[in-house]
Amino acid sequence: MSQPPQEQPDPQKSNPARLAKRLRRIGRARTRLVVCFWTLPVYVVAIWVLLNNGRNIDSMMWIYMAVYAGFAIDMSMRHCPACQKQFYVKSIFLNLLSKRCVHCGQSTTSSEFVSKD
Numbered sequence: 001m002s003q004p005p006q007e008q009p010d011p012q013k014s015n016p017a018r019l020a021k022r023l024r025r026i027g028r029a030r031t032r033l034v035v036c037f038w039t040l041p042v043y044v045v046a047i048w049v050l051l052n053n054g055r056n057i058d059s060m061m062w063i064y065m066a067v068y069a070g071f072a073i074d075m076s077m078r079h080c081p082a083c084q085k086q087f088y089v090k091s092i093f094l095n096l097l098s099k100r101c102v103h104c105g106q107s108t109t110s111s112e113f114v115s116k117d
């Protein structure tokens, strides 16, 4: 969420170290949301235990949903350093399965720059 829009031309854009750093940040945003999905069974069990103990689960549900929403928004706001479009978002859906830019194919796992031809 702290990522400002990258519309203006960036003189440092061709710097490979900086590019790799940006790609790592994009990859980490995805990892956070994927990890969040993996905690879903834990969450379901926790809710079940709390309900059996007669506890109020409202706050836990809201916190969990807020964390999800925060990570999803963070991920959707990541912009590809190669094509400047939203890295994971094509139309309205987040692409959680791909480690590549949905527009130009730039990978987060490699610092190699995809040429746009």
Ligand SMILES: [Zn+2]
Binding pocket: 080, 081, 082, 083, 084, 085, 087, 101, 102, 103, 104, 105, 106
């Ligand atoms: Zn791209």
